Every structure is written in C-alpha cells, then in structure tokens.
Amino acid sequence: MSAATNHTDSRKVDHSRAAADFTHNDDRAHWHDQSLWFVRAKRDRMANSLPEWETLRAKASEVKAHTIANLAGYLEQFEREATRRGAVVHWAGDAAEHNEIVLGLLQQHEVKKVAKSKSMLTEECHLNPFLERHGIEVVDTDLGEWIVQLRGETPSHIVLPAIHIKKEEVGQLFHDRLGTDEGATDPKYLTEAARQRLREVFLRCDAGVTGVNFAVAETGGIVVCTNEGNADLGTSLPKLHIACLGIEKLIPRAEHLGVFLRLLARSATGQPITSYSAHFHGPRPGGELHIVLVDNGRSEILGSDDFRRSLHCIRCGACMNTCPVYRRSGGHSYGATVPGPIGSILNPARDSKKYATLPYACSLCASCTDVCPVKINLHEQLYTWRREIVRAGHLSWTKRLSMRIGGAVLRRPWLYNLVGGVGRWSLRWLPRLLIYGPWNPWGKQRDLPPAPSKSFRQQYRRRQS
C-alpha cells in the first residue's frame, strides 16, 4: 500500500507510476474498485428517487455561480450576521495564518486536547501536525479519519477516508492500539471498540474543531453534516468550538440549504440526508464559537474563467466514486489532500509543476461531469488544465516531442500517407520481437491491430474509379 503522503514534499507526483503500483495487486485494486462502485450504485438509486434531480443540480449550480459572483458582499454579510448572533469571525489569507489563528485560540483557552471532526480544509492546511508540534493533542473523531490517523496516513478519499483499508488491517491496528481481540475483523465489533475509546476523548477534550459544509450569509449560520454525530458530540461538551471553512462554502440564504442538503448526502453516500445536519447560529450558552474563514488560493481561482466553477464544489466525493481511474488507482496515488477528478483540478492550481501529471490521470470519460451535483464541468477543466501544463512547460519532453512530430506529420497529407504506409507495412512484416518490447507501452498487455495492406483512402479511390 501507498505510504502516508507527505504534503510538504515538493517532489513531483507521478500518478501513473503510483497507479501502476496500486494495480499491481490485482485483487486489492478490484476490491477497491468494487467498494466505490457500490457507493456509486447507491447514489444512482437515490438520484433516481427524485424526478427533479436534474432541476436540483441546475439550481445548485446557479446558486453557486451567483454566490461566487457576489462573494465579497456575502462574506461581509455572513460576518455581520454571525457576529450579531454571538460568534467571532476570523479571516485567514492562507494555511499558515489559519493554523496560527486556531493555535492562538487554543492556547488562549489553555486547551490540551482537541476533538476534531472531518474537515478537508484543516487537512489542506495540515493543521494536525502543526498543532501537535505545539504540544496540543488532536484526535480525529470521524471513525475513518481516526483509523488513518492511527496508521499515520492521510485520508485517501474526502468522504470515505479509510476506503483503501481492509477490515483485517483495521482489526490488526485496533488489536495493537486498543487491545481488541487478535484476529477480530467484524466491523461491528471494531466500531464498538472505537466508540468506547472515542467516548473518553469526547468527555476529556477541551475544544472541538469542525469543518463546515455550508455557511449562510443571510443568517450567519454554519451547517455541519455527519453520520456519526462526532461533530456535535465534540462541540456540545467543551466550551470552545472552532469552525474552519473555505470562503467558497458560502450560500446566500437558508432556503438554499434545501437544495444543497438534498444533493449532498445522496451524491456522497447514497443516503437521503446525513444522520445529523446541525445548524449552528452563535455559540451555545456559556460557550464560544469562533469561525475561521480561509482563502488559501481560492480568490485566485475565482479570477479564472476556465476554473472558477471548481469553487462550486461541495466536497461530496461523487466524482471520485464514479471515476474509473480513481477507483483503480487509489486516493494516495494523487499525492494530495483532495484526490480524484476535483483534486486533479484544485491541486495544479496550487502547484502546477508538482501536480502536473494529475490532469492526465483521466481518460476524459466525463462521468464526473454528469455525476457532479453542482454541475462542475470537471472533465472540461481537466482538459483545459493540460493546456496550462504544456504552456507552463511541465509536460515531459518525450511527450511534448512526440506530439510535435505527430502534428508535423499530420499537417502534411503526403507525409501522413507515407508514415501510415510504412507503419502498416511494419506491422505486417516485422517480427513480433521487434514490435513488442519495453519501447512499446501499448503492447505490454495489448496486441496492435492486424494491419491492412491498403488504407481506406487507397481502397476508396479504387472503388470510385
């Protein structure tokens, strides 16, 4: 299995190599593919239970486009309304500032132990290692996240963080760390063991940190969705709740939650809604609610006509579940916090050199575009990203050269006919040994087509004369 991804590493991500490693274990790769296809199939059943599904997607997309077009105003409104209801709003330009703000709040409250619920933003900012370096214990309380945290890994999926891990491995991990019975692999038994241990964490933690699914400008409220109830347990016992969100999470009005909550869980896991959809307006009596609004590159994406719509993302993970490449290469092959189709758009925006291979980890099948609940044109953006990668000079020179040569040949019909004729002749007459070798990646597992002696145009010419 892939080792934990080191996000501060600036080495280039080689997706195709990581993917080849993943597929090398054929049984496991198929198991991974089928687990995710199972989720995709559940999603299909849920989507089909609503005749208005496509209308909902269109509305969601329009609401997001409107919000992004008026984001500054909505952020100010949100701050005003949240403050009016007793929350404290903080603004962070980047990940470092976000981490400093959170650390400052925790230190101010003399917090030693934090119960954290799932937040891709804090993963993006690498909050955990930062807080741990400052002596604060952070426990990821979502079961999947806790499992990857105990393994010293990062999530391989934004909604199903431990989708790459088998129950036998969880059983071994829990045996080592929690003292569960050796060889026990029953998910029910293992979940119960986690429940018991994490109860202690909830009862002892001094602060709860959560992500945010939606922030409502009109009401200054934040909405957090979980199935386990961990975000609510983690924020209803201690006095301090810190909620971290990217600025693209804004929506104008509470009524828009009707659209998004109908789409989110159906798209993510094939549920009609998550078990818990909590609406926080201000702190609980006697407590404090701090909301950290984070930019970290989002305002740059907002300026791009090609990629602006990637800010519509509600982090449902449906594009991963449907992606035939993600399902067969695993989340860690993307070497980034957000993997899969949406990750292959967001990560190059951050560092196009490091993530240059991600837009190519895609067959352009467009399933992600059709599945996306907020109608992000994912496959088109991946296509466009390839142009940007080439423009920035990050495509490998061998690929660049082969495209140059191909283009030069195809511009000249006489040369095209000549090369085609030589190619067909070679396929017909050269020994297999010369055709198939390490220089021919096509032929590693596939035969080349049986070549005809005459091209279509030669045969057509004869037919017409």
Place this chain on the structure above:
Amino acid sequence: MSSKADILARIRRNPTPAAPLPELEEAWITYPDPVAHFFEVLTSVGGQGQAVSNGDGAADAIRQLPCLADARRIVCRVEGVALGNVDLAAVADPHDLADIDLAILPAEFAVAENGAVWVTDRGLPHRVLYFITQHLVLVVPRREIVHNLHEAYRRLKFEEPGYGLFISGPSKTADIEQSLVIGAHGPRSLTVLLCD
C-alpha cells in the same frame, strides 16, 4: 483586520460574470401519504417509528422498546410521558450526562422525503443530549410533517442565536469496508413517534 481587507480586495479585483439567483419555486416532490413515506425512509436509514394517538400512546409505545428495559438513567421532556428519572435542571455540566441510557425528547416537525426530524436546543439546557444518550426517542406532532426539505426551510427562521438539527436515523458509520454499523458515537437507536 488586514487579512480580511486583503481577501475581500483580492475577490473584488477579479470581475466575475453576473449570475442571477434562481427561483426556488418548483413542483418539488410530494407524496400521496407523507406519513407512510416518512416511516419507510426512516426504516431505510436504520430508525424505527410509528404513529400513536396521544401521550399515553407514546408512553405505551416506548414501554415496548427493548432499550427501555435496560435503561437506568432516563431523561424525558415530552409532556404526558412520565418515564424520566433524571432532572435536567439539576445538571450543570453536560459531561454529567455521559451515563444517560435513554432520552425522550420532543421534535418540531418531520420531513417525509428523507426521514428527518427537526429538533432545537430551545428549552433544552444541554444539546449534547441528542448525541450522548445511548438511545433516543423523538416525539413529533403528527400534523407537523412536510413533504420535502424546501418546505422544511420555509418553516425555519434563524433570527436568534440557537442550535437546530435534522436527525435522520441513529448514529452510524460505514468507514470499515463500507459495512453499515449502527451506533457510531451517538445513539444506538432512534425511534420517532408521530403523535396525534
């Protein structure tokens, strides 16, 4: 304040095409029998429930629950149901609710499309009760049911500070090999009673 100013300036520097806010009035899904649909969905998400006639009916239904037999510490906030033995007013620290076995609480309304019920912290000193209890029973007036979430949000106003929550089924997880396990961190069971 400088980060705020910077972020807003960066956003405003980037002109984005105008996009109107869409109308949300649509022929959203409705159900011929919303109560039946509600229970169908509730069951599919791991919950259970039934319609009952009144407070006595609710109490009778709760007495049939297996979780009641083992419940030692019970919080009950539903009028007409006298099954509680813990006085919430006497609990100052929510941590002291860690050993609650069963909570019987009122809910405001139910949503047919997704089996959810809406609850708040109004009049409830410790909202953690919804999560910390081992088992949860929610009692909703039967007439308070809407077809879909759009109707639900038409009812909700968030003028004042407060906490509100849709609960759809018990706490659950499928984080180990996509096997559904009921009772992750929160209640191991959820029963919803629609009460006339």
Place this chain on the structure above:
Amino acid sequence: MPRVGLFIPCYIDQLYPQVGLATVELLERFGCRIDFPEAQTCCGQPMANTGCVSDARPLAQRFVEVFADYEYVVCPSGSCTAMVRHHYEEYFHGDATYQSLRERVFELTEFLVDVLNVEQIDGRFPHRVGLHQSCHGLRELRLGSSSEMVGPEFSKPRRLLEMLDGVELVTLSRPDECCGFGGTFAVSEEAVSCMMGLDRLHDHESAGTEVLTANDMSCLMHLQGLILRQKKPIKVMHLAEILAGRPVPA
C-alpha cells in the same frame, strides 16, 4: 440527395479501412452522395487532449478549410466528432466559417437518426451483441442517456441496432463505464487503462457478448488489443459494419 463530406478518422483510414467502407455503403444506401476529400488527415484530437494546442491548431484550421463547403460532414466516430463540435472553439473564437460548419458535423448514428430519420434498416444479425457506449459520443454528443443522469433512457446506436432482425443486446452490470482507451491515456496510464479495458471485457463475458460493438473504433482497438492478447473468443465490429450487413469476422 444530401451531399456528405466523409470525415474518416486517421486511425480508421490506416488501420480499419473496412469501417470506412461500411460507412460509405450505409450512407449511400440511405441516399447520400458521398465525397471523401483526400486532403484530410486528423482532427488534431491527440495533440489537443495532451494540451499541445500549438500542434492541434493547424490541424483544426486545416479541417475547417477541407470541409467548409459540404452540406453535411459525417464521421463514424463520436470522439472525433466531439473534438470538432466542442473543442475547436478555442481555435476559432466565433469565426463564422467554423460556426456554420460546426452545425453540419455529425457522428454517423446521430446523422442516421436525426438527419436522415432512418426508421428501418434491412438486414439480419442473429448474434448476442454487446454495445459499448463510447464516452465522448455518450456524454459530449449525447447520443444516449448516461447512467449518471436522471431522465428518460435513450440511445441512438441502440435504436439503430435494434432495427436489424435477430439482434440480441446483452445487459451489462456497468452499462456505460469507460473502456480505458482515452487517447494518449492508453499509453501514459497503461496500467489503469488496461485494467479498465479488462474489466469491461469481463462484464461483456459475463453478459454473454458474442460480438462487441461501438460507434468508436478507438475504444474497440484498445479492447481488441486485449482480446487478441488474451485470446478471448469475443469478436469486435464497428457499428457501421453491423448496420451495413457485414458478416462476423472469422
């Protein structure tokens, strides 16, 4: 009599001439006057899909010059048609010649169904047929409904196939998953590409596919490559070959 400029993708020209000939016959049977402009080579998709805009642009310009004057342009490939219809815009920016041509470029099955309004095809194909729904035709040209979206089900290729006597279409467990060809993806992500292809083939094997068909020969080239290497009994034919009444290859 519709005057059709025949757009034959480069790999069909060089490797699958029988598919081009079947396309010609089929269109002629439905009353089209065919012209094959020999100045054509490639639409530029391999370069464009790799992001090499400067290499794709001259090919796009050349394509528009070659085909501008035809009443219709018809191509037996959804992917190449989608390239012209959806991805040329960045090379032409509202250019009137391109805009006008764009409206007249059709993939073969949509041309038969939407323009020629074909209701009946004489012929018999008594085989269990597995229809591979090639992605660009499906999700960019909307030749059929995709499994992700909610709405009425339809498929133009399927409708045409069902006009033949004796055709038995198999039911797949994943009706429109990508085969893994993806142009240069097939080489740059060889491992995933081949796994995807083999998974499609297993689905077809379980469904009892005897003849595997698609309206994109590129997908079939990839799948056929795997079939030949693994010596599987599945036969591969382009949809045009089946519709034109060609026999199953030995």
